[in-house]
Amino acid sequence: MPNDDSSLTALLGLLSTLTTEAAAPERGDLDVLSTEELVRSMNAEDRRVPEAVAVRATEIAAAVDGIVDRFRRGGRLIYIGAGTAGRIGVLDASECPPTFGTDPSMVVGLIAGGETAIRSAVEDAEDDDEAAEASLRGLNLSPDDTVVGISASGRTPYVVGGLTFARGMGALTVAIASNADSAIGAAAEIAIEVVTGPEFVSGSTRLKAGTAQKLVVNMLSTLSMIKLGKTYRGVMVDLVATNEKLRARSISTVSRLAGVEVDEAMTALDAAGGSVKLALLMLATGASAAAAADALQRTDGILRDAITALG
Numbered sequence: 001m002p003n004d005d006s007s008l009t010a011l012l013g014l015l016s017t018l019t020t021e022a023a024a025p026e027r028g029d030l031d032v033l034s035t036e037e038l039v040r041s042m043n044a045e046d047r048r049v050p051e052a053v054a055v056r057a058t059e060i061a062a063a064v065d066g067i068v069d070r071f072r073r074g075g076r077l078i079y080i081g082a083g084t085a086g087r088i089g090v091l092d093a094s095e096c097p098p099t100f101g102t103d104p105s106m107v108v109g110l111i112a113g114g115e116t117a118i119r120s121a122v123e124d125a126e127d128d129d130e131a132a133e134a135s136l137r138g139l140n141l142s143p144d145d146t147v148v149g150i151s152a153s154g155r156t157p158y159v160v161g162g163l164t165f166a167r168g169m170g171a172l173t174v175a176i177a178s179n180a181d182s183a184i185g186a187a188a189e190i191a192i193e194v195v196t197g198p199e200f201v202s203g204s205t206r207l208k209a210g211t212a213q214k215l216v217v218n219m220l221s222t223l224s225m226i227k228l229g230k231t232y233r234g235v236m237v238d239l240v241a242t243n244e245k246l247r248a249r250s251i252s253t254v255s256r257l258a259g260v261e262v263d264e265a266m267t268a269l270d271a272a273g274g275s276v277k278l279a280l281l282m283l284a285t286g287a288s289a290a291a292a293a294d295a296l297q298r299t300d301g302i303l304r305d306a307i308t309a310l311g
Helices: 005-015 035-046 048-054 057-072 083-100 123-127 131-138 157-168 183-187 208-227 244-258 262-271 276-285 289-298 303-310
Strands: 077-081 107-111 146-151 172-177 190-193
Touching: 035 048, 035 208, 048 057, 048 208, 057 077, 057 146, 057 172, 057 190, 057 208, 077 083, 077 131, 077 157, 077 208, 083 107, 083 146, 083 208, 107 131, 123 157, 131 157, 146 157, 146 183, 146 208, 157 172, 157 183, 172 183, 172 208, 183 190, 244 262, 244 276, 262 276, 276 289, 276 303, 289 303
Parallel strands: 077 107, 077 146, 146 172, 172 190
Antiparallel strands: none
């Protein structure tokens, strides 16, 4: 990337137009406030974030529907981002398998600078506008995939380059930015521009912008999984019991939703090979594990539909 005076001047001019880079004059006295005043002031600023996210409900819903459609075609959800934004995508991707029982390849997080950047800053990696393309090629990106680019400024070259390539490949492209009229919004089919304004500490976009990004990716993955039947009556039914807490949660879930005692829930889970969804279906219909598994397969894993099919 060029690094001469003209490019630096252009970047300074661009940053001066971004609300995420602006300073709020009323917060010029943060260093002289009491600790409790700081807590209340920061909390008041954070309360603005959910309201800003709500403004983009239509775009978020469109993204969820697009992601679900591609999931049903065997596609993947792939997040790309740099710094905090990249880490948020990686975090959301890593939490899907234990929460929803998904294959780790179904939701993927790519971060500028690679694995090292998850724990240590690799700040110049965001300026490489070809790196995301290389990573997406390595994943054999297809039109059945969705690529979600995340950038607080909305102009990160790594994300712009990745979205441009992904759109050219026919994948669904979604941008999550914290400034209006963003470059990544222009590069994507769906622009989710959650304008969170100046940060509590000027320019620290891990704060309100990062919170907004986390809220949006929570919606994209969670609501997509709900529509895929990964929940039933508002409860996770495809969770993977990889530790004692999750095993206890599985037993509690089956007991509560099926209206049976703990011992009966445990017996059903054993017969279902630990599958909460399968155990619930067996208890609801009296079907054998094999018949219940067949019904779930025929109904694309939607428990409510499987109960009806066997009822």
